[in-house]
Amino acid sequence: MRVRADDLSSVPGDSRLLRPAERRELCALHLLGSRREEWIRGRVAIRRAVARWIPHASRCRVHSESSGAPLVVGVDCTVSLSHDGLWFAVALAPGHALRIGVDLCRRVHTDRLAPILRRFTGRGVQLDPVVQWAALECVLKMRRWGIMALIGSDARVRRDGRRVLVHGIGPDASLHVIDRPEFVVVWGSEGQP
Amino acid sequence: MTAAAAVVGELRTLIVTAAPDPAQAAAVHGCPTDVPLDTVMPFSSVIALGVIVAVEDRFGIVVTRSALQAAFAGGATLQKLADMIQRLRGDAESSVGDARSR
Numbered sequence: 001m002r003v004r005a006d007d008l009s010s011v012p013g014d015s016r017l018l019r020p021a022e023r024r025e026l027c028a029l030h031l032l033g034s035r036r037e038e039w040i041r042g043r044v045a046i047r048r049a050v051a052r053w054i055p056h057a058s059r060c061r062v063h064s065e066s067s068g069a070p071l072v073v074g075v076d077c078t079v080s081l082s083h084d085g086l087w088f089a090v091a092l093a094p095g096h097a098l099r100i101g102v103d104l105c106r107r108v109h110t111d112r113l114a115p116i117l118r119r120f121t122g123r124g125v126q127l128d129p130v131v132q133w134a135a136l137e138c139v140l141k142m143r144r145w146g147i148m149a150l151i152g153s154d155a156r157v158r159r160d161g162r163r164v165l166v167h168g169i170g171p172d173a174s175l176h177v178i179d180r181p182e183f184v185v186v187w188g189s190e191g192q193p
Numbered sequence: 194m195t196a197a198a199a200v201v202g203e204l205r206t207l208i209v210t211a212a213p214d215p216a217q218a219a220a221v222h223g224c225p226t227d228v229p230l231d232t233v234m235p236f237s238s239v240i241a242l243g244v245i246v247a248v249e250d251r252f253g254i255v256v257t258r259s260a261l262q263a264a265f266a267g268g269a270t271l272q273k274l275a276d277m278i279q280r281l282r283g284d285a286e287s288s289v290g291d292a293r294s295r
Contacts, residue, residue, distance in 0.1 A: 031232050034217050038235065084237065085214055105239070108213045112243040119246055137238065147238045147265070151258055 001100055002053045005089040005178075005185045011045045013037035018044075019061035021073075042070070042081050042088065049090045050075050067144045080141055080187070084109075089185045101142030102187040105134040122154040131177055132157045134186040135164040139173050142188060200275040201226055204244075207251060208234075211243040226275070229268030241269060248274070254281040 015023060015036075022043050031039055043062045050057050050072060060074035070081050080091040082104040091102035105113075113129035126132055135157050136150055143149075155169040159177070164186060166173040175188035205221050212218035212234065220233045230236040245256050256264075256277065264277040 029232065030228075033220055033233070035232060035235060083235075085235075106213065109239050112211070112213075112246075113239065115246050116239065116242045119249075120242060133239065147242070148258070148262055151261065 001093040003091045011041040013041045098189040100189040101138040103134040103137040106183045138186040207247045226271040
């Protein structure tokens with residue numbers, strides 16, 4: 001599994017770079033302004049990751065599943081995408097044996113995350129709120145679960161060096177974490193159920 | 194101004210205040226009430242739940258799991274959030290009334 005985090009402006013936000021099917025999807029979504037540009041950049045970032053990490057990959061396009069998760073069509077791989085403000089992270093694993101998740105959370109959210117964790121999770125703040133949130137979101141993405149799965153859950157989150165361990169929200173998960181001054185990225189993978 | 198319009202107006206302000214990048218959220222000030230908020234601004238889970246915390250504080254309500262599920266189903270809009278607030282306010286007022294009449 002490969003992961004890249006970068007500045008979103010490093011990826012072009014030009015809709016002419018989209019495949020026809022991606023362009024049709026964009027039209028149907030009726031996104032406006034910065035959201036539209038963010039969506040385009042996300043699609044381009046995923047296709048660039050495929051080209052970089054899968055040797056001799058054929059032409060592919062990105063389709064959104066009903067959950068909103070991106071699905072690469074035309075190349076045998078699994079991807080996950082996260083963006084927050086000016087930053088994005090993309091994760092990719094060859095084949096479909098694994099389900100993967102990545103979450104990038106900016107540190108600017110620290111003060112709003114503490115009350116959210118206290119209000120909506122059974123155990124409240126257990127460690128750095130940004131790391132905790134990114135870990136929980138990563139698990140939800142990996143399992144294609146919506147945010148409602150987190151509400152009132154008894155999720156227990158523990159940091160162990162460069163890993164975060166999540167218990168109590170489905171099977172136990174051991175995730176990778178990197179800290180940067182502006183953001184935290186958490187990613188992980190597990191076998192398909 | 195109707196009560197519903199006043200709630201929508203307050204919601205617009207709460208959402209822009211709760212967003213980490215007010216400039217990106219500014220479009221909420223003028224967007225139609227039935228448009229999914231995720232189409233006009235980055236309305237991630239962090240921002241959405243931050244708005245719910247702010248709504249609970251401002252309106253003195255407790256947003257239940259089922260109310261949240263209904264408001265977020267198919268994408269949260271100003272109208273759905275305003276309906277949720279008014280319904281929960283009504284429930285809160287009627288339960289106070291029930292308690293007083295007992």
